[in-house]
Structures are given as structure tokens and as C-alpha cells.
Amino acid sequence: MxxxxxxxxxxxxxxxxxxxxxxxxxxxxxxxxxxxxxxxxxxxxxxxxxxxxxxxxxxxxxxxxxxxxxxxxxxxxxxxxxxxxxxxxxxxxxxxxxxxxxxxxxxxxxxxxxxxxxxxxxxxxxxxxxxxxxxxxxxxxxxxxxxxxxxxxxxxxxxxxxxxxxxxxxxxxxxxxxxxxxxxxxxxxxxxxxxxxxxxxxxxxxxxxxxxxxxxxxxxxxxxxxxxxxxxxxxxxxxxxxxHSKARVQPRPDGAPRPAPRPVPIEAAPSRPLPAPPPLPRRSTLALVLPWIVGLLAAAALFYFIRPKEAPGPVGTGVNAAYPQAALQDTLDAAADTLRLTGAVFGDTLLLRDSLWIHRDSLVLIGTGRTVLQPASGRLPLQVAPTIKRLHLKGLELRDIDLRIAADGAGALYFDSVRLRGVAAGLGAPLLLPDTLVTGTLKDLMTQKRKNP
CATH class of the missing domain: 3.60.40.10 (PPM-type phosphatase domain)
Structure with a gap:
């Protein structure tokens, strides 16, 4: 042991x-x-x-x-x-x-x-x-x-x-x-x-x-x-x-080269003289270069039409288009009182690989209506400081999240059209919310659910 x-x-x-x-x-x-x-x-x-x-x-x-x-x-x-x-x-x-x-x-x-x-x-x-x-x-x-x-x-x-x-x-x-x-x-x-x-x-x-x-x-x-x-x-x-008694299994990174297959031996066939290939017709320099020029022009046009359009970043902070977990936590820490999870910057689904910690006095977190926060695997906690005065979540969905906030801070957590799927809220005896669309405070929701289990 x-x-x-x-x-x-x-x-x-x-x-x-x-x-x-x-x-x-x-x-x-x-x-x-x-x-x-x-x-x-x-x-x-x-x-x-x-x-x-x-x-x-x-x-x-x-x-x-x-x-x-x-x-x-x-x-x-x-x-x-x-x-x-x-x-x-x-x-x-x-x-x-x-x-x-x-x-x-x-x-x-x-x-x-x-x-x-x-x-x-x-x-x-x-x-x-x-x-x-x-x-x-x-x-x-x-x-x-x-x-x-x-x-x-x-x-x-x-x-x-x-x-x-x-x-x-x-x-x-x-x-x-x-x-x-x-x-x-x-x-x-x-x-x-x-x-x-x-x-x-x-x-x-x-x-x-x-x-x-x-x-x-x-x-x-x-x-x-x-x-x-x-x-x-x-x-x-x-x-x-x-x-933990088991070690973490490291996932194979995306794009990692696969091991080369072992060569299969081929029996040598009796050698025989091969016929000489016919002479290739001579082509002009323009005929040789023209396909390359056309291909480059087509690629440039395709990139122009499908490239992502620039969008304003979240209120109060600047971000990059590629948004890893650590950057999301940094943005929550550094943002102004309102943070908009725009789809162009954050994407519609944010896969969390570790717990999020919100220790602001107040924060309004606004999704697009299609924004989903969920763990990359298993369940993860969204930890809210017990001293928070107001946390307002709007237009987003939480999946397989454990909302951790002290009971005396439940009235500071306000939902506006937030869908909770597989969410456990509260400490001690968690309130389980398999699929609930919520508008109101967590305190009111806990009171209502426990009166009508």
C-alpha cells in the first residue's frame, strides 16, 4: 500500500x-x-x-x-x-x-x-x-x-x-x-x-x-x-x-506517424528484357507551366472564400482563434465584468480537460445560444468562489458538470435560458439535473426541486 x-x-x-x-x-x-x-x-x-x-x-x-x-x-x-x-x-x-x-x-x-x-x-x-x-x-x-x-x-x-x-x-x-x-x-x-x-x-x-x-x-x-x-x-x-492505483494512459497525439509496415518479400521473377518505352512528344514550356498556374490560382480563390471571417473578441479581453483550456481559464480571470463566448473565437463546443475556477466578485458569461461547456471525458467541476456576489450565465448549455458553490452563495448564481444536462449542483447532497432549461437563481431551483423531487 x-x-x-x-x-x-x-x-x-x-x-x-x-x-x-x-x-x-x-x-x-x-x-x-x-x-x-x-x-x-x-x-x-x-x-x-x-x-x-x-x-x-x-x-x-x-x-x-x-x-x-x-x-x-x-x-x-x-x-x-x-x-x-x-x-x-x-x-x-x-x-x-x-x-x-x-x-x-x-x-x-x-x-x-x-x-x-x-x-x-x-x-x-x-x-x-x-x-x-x-x-x-x-x-x-x-x-x-x-x-x-x-x-x-x-x-x-x-x-x-x-x-x-x-x-x-x-x-x-x-x-x-x-x-x-x-x-x-x-x-x-x-x-x-x-x-x-x-x-x-x-x-x-x-x-x-x-x-x-x-x-x-x-x-x-x-x-x-x-x-x-x-x-x-x-x-x-x-x-x-x-x-490512484492506475497510471494515466497517454493518448496517441493527433497526426503521430504510424509505424511503417514490415516489407513483404517478393519472389524474384525470371528476368527478361523490357521493351524500350516509346519516345514522349515534346511539349512547349507554356504547356508544362500552365497547369501549375491554374492550380495555384484555384487554391488562392478557394482559401479566400472559405477562410474564417474575423469577429470581435470577448468583451474586456483579447483572444486568439485557437482556444485551449488554459487560455479559457486565463480569460475568465482577466475578463471585464462581461465575457461573450463568441462562436468565431471559442467555437460552439468548449471541451474542458480540467476544472474551471471562477473567483470573481461578479461575472456575466454570455453564450450564443448554441454554446456548450462539457468535459472532454468523464465529469469535471465548475468551482465558484463562495464570496461571489453575482454570476450570471446566459444562452449556453452545461453538460456533465459539477457546479460547486457554497449553499449561502446559491442566490448569487443566476441563469438566463441555460440548459443543464447531467449537472449536479450544490455541496453535501448534490441536486441532480439530468436535463433542465433554467431561468432564475440556483437557490430558487434547489428549493423547487427539493420540494418536488
Whole structure:
């Protein structure tokens, strides 16, 4: 199992005790968790150990991965921490934050649950995507693109968290307090769970470099911990790496030459003298050149009439006619408040090879009425920042997309003649929309569908 799952924790350079803990449980449905204790020497280690043991027991008893099981496991851990605090007055300040991931390769999904500022990342094809959001003021600033990653790492309030297990005796709204969700888990994918002892010391580019090194999971874990310690090691450092059991099959590139067929030997026939060919009639120079001139003129005329006509680019940004996935994400990041997906520039169908991330305050995304956004294969998430004020989708179709937005932001997502085919919307208990033409807010749609399932 070491090839698929590995965990490592380290005290760091500045602390005398380790308040972190982790779970790395193999099997048919591998499970990993990173837990960061809060409350100093007297309590952090106790809270982290209680959460670790509770999570491990609940997951081991489950039949298969389920976000409901994960949420209930975190609620049980919260109850265990509160009970211990009531039993021992010295532990009144203890709590913990955690992130956990549960892989289901049969369903090609990973389910996760999260509270606090530990993190879960998905590494795929050289791209590192953060699946969780930090429950902290600085995390909110970073996730909404108000400050950079470097500024967040240096912010004086980066360790002040809004949520943790053990803060409240009873969590009043578990579906909002505990973030749960899922993401595609495909051959070649690698998951990284880590405490802030890593991400406060090592930026995402350095983490990405380690994950694409091709080293073993144990080697990568040791390199990440060493990098955090090399940058100061100001906190405990914990990482869990979970790799898909199958490697990605690289598709044959378009236009790649086929291997030459093996020559078939031909038996030599008895040689006989061949008759001399008849002499060719002499042709004038004009007769030889004229067919070439006619062919060139015809090709020029054909190119003139069938070439694509130039069309204005999307509002607020310039683009090229050839539009790869990375350019689409860059355009979403750099566009003005309105982005028009014109057919001449983007084409009628945009095949997505990775998830899209929308972290603008507001954006109006307008299609042509024939514009389709769909994954090149399988399913992909369209991740919307929880801080978005308004996302208006108009005249387009989403296929096999997981709309990921916090429940309190559902009213900010507005549809205008948008067709949803095979779309799952919301977090926790996704709302499945097999084929629906929508005009209105996602919040109204969720309310209507759940009243009339």
C-alpha cells in the first residue's frame, strides 16, 4: 500500500511537541486525513488524537465512501472532544481542524470533508488544484483573489481560524459548518492532504515541483517536510499522499506517424528484357507551366472564400482563434465584468480537460445560444468562489458538470435560458439535473426541486 498511500508528520523546528495527527488507511477505498490540534501543549494533541481515532473507526465500519458518513464522523469527533473538555478542566481550550479524503476508484470519485485551515489538493497533469477553502479571514482574502499567496503566507492573522471541531458543544447547521464535496479521481491523479505547517512555509509552485518529480510517495513526503523545515519549520508539518492505483494512459497525439509496415518479400521473377518505352512528344514550356498556374490560382480563390471571417473578441479581453483550456481559464480571470463566448473565437463546443475556477466578485458569461461547456471525458467541476456576489450565465448549455458553490452563495448564481444536462449542483447532497432549461437563481431551483423531487 506504500505505493498508493503514505503519511508523515514532523514536529518542525520551532515546536517542542507535535499537535498534528493523520490517518492513512488502505484497502479497496483508501482513506486519508490530516488533523491539526489547537490549544497548546495541554490540549492540541488530545483533540487531534480523539478526532483521528473517531474518524478511523467510523470509516472502517462503513460499507463504501459516503459524504454523509464523513459528516457524521466529524460530528462524532466534535462530541468526543467536547466530552473530554467537560471531563478535564485543563483541556478547555482544545480543538482541532482537519481535512479528509475517501477515494472510490470504482466510481472515479474522491469524497472529502473539511473544517478549518488544513488543506486538500488534487494534482493532475502538472496542475495543482486546491479542493478545500480555508475557514479563516486570510483564507477568504486569498480565495477571493484579494491578496496573493505570498501575502497570505506572510499575513500576521494567517493562523486565526473561524471554524474547528471543539469550538461549539453542538454544531447547529452541520451542512454549512462542515464542508463536504466530491471531485473526479482519475488514473494518474494524486491527492495531497496537509496541515498549515506545510502551506505556511512552502508555496504552491514548490509543492507542484515536488509532486511532479516522479519520486515515490515516501520520497515526496520527506521532501515536502524538509522544504518546510528548510524555510523555518515554524509549526508541526503533516502530509498524507494518496495516489490512484492506475497510471494515466497517454493518448496517441493527433497526426503521430504510424509505424511503417514490415516489407513483404517478393519472389524474384525470371528476368527478361523490357521493351524500350516509346519516345514522349515534346511539349512547349507554356504547356508544362500552365497547369501549375491554374492550380495555384484555384487554391488562392478557394482559401479566400472559405477562410474564417474575423469577429470581435470577448468583451474586456483579447483572444486568439485557437482556444485551449488554459487560455479559457486565463480569460475568465482577466475578463471585464462581461465575457461573450463568441462562436468565431471559442467555437460552439468548449471541451474542458480540467476544472474551471471562477473567483470573481461578479461575472456575466454570455453564450450564443448554441454554446456548450462539457468535459472532454468523464465529469469535471465548475468551482465558484463562495464570496461571489453575482454570476450570471446566459444562452449556453452545461453538460456533465459539477457546479460547486457554497449553499449561502446559491442566490448569487443566476441563469438566463441555460440548459443543464447531467449537472449536479450544490455541496453535501448534490441536486441532480439530468436535463433542465433554467431561468432564475440556483437557490430558487434547489428549493423547487427539493420540494418536488
Amino acid at each position: 506504500a505505493k498508493q498511500l503514505h503519511g508523515l508528520t514532523d514536529t518542525g523546528r520551532a515546536r517542542s511537541n507535535n499537535e498534528d495527527a493523520f490517518v492513512a488507511a488502505g484497502g479497496r477505498y483508501p482513506f486519508g486525513a490530516v488533523i491539526d490540534g489547537v490549544g497548546g501543549y495541554e490540549g492540541g494533541e488530545v483533540a487531534a488524537a480523539l478526532a483521528r481515532d473517531t474518524l478511523g473507526a467510523r470509516v472502517a465500519a462503513a460499507a463504501r465512501p459516503d459524504t454523509v458518513v464523513l459528516r457524521e464522523a466529524l460530528l462524532a469527533a466534535n462530541a468526543a472532544i467536547i466530552a473530554e473538555k467537560q471531563r478535564d478542566p485543563r483541556l478547555q481550550e482544545m480543538a482541532c481542524v482537519l481535512s479528509c479524503a475517501w477515494a472510490d476508484e470504482d466510481a472515479a470519485r474522491v469524497l472529502y470533508a473539511h473544517v478549518g485551515d488544513t488543506r486538500l489538493y488534487l494534482f493532475r497533469d502538472g496542475s495543482l488544484v486546491k479542493l478545500t477553502r480555508d475557514h479563516s479571514f486570510v483564507g477568504l482574502l486569498e480565495d477571493s483573489n484579494r491578496i496573493s499567496e505570498t501575502e497570505a503566507m506572510e499575513h500576521p492573522k494567517r493562523n486565526e481560524i473561524d471554524r474547528a471541531l471543539g469550538f461549539l458543544p453542538t454544531i447547529p447547521d452541520p451542512e454549512r459548518y462542515i464542508d463536504t464535496g466530491s471531485a473526479p479521481f482519475l488514473p494518474g491523479d494524486l491527492l495531497l492532504l496537509c496541515s498549515d505547517g506545510l502551506t505556511d512555509m512552502v508555496d504552491s509552485n514548490a509543492i507542484r515541483t515536488v509532486l511532479q518529480s516522479g519520486d515515490t510517495l515516501e520520497g515526496m513526503a520527506r521532501t515536502l517536510v524538509a522544504a518546510a523545515n528548510g524555510n523555518g519549520g515554524k509549526d508541526n508539518i503533516t502530509v498524507v499522499l494518496l495516489r
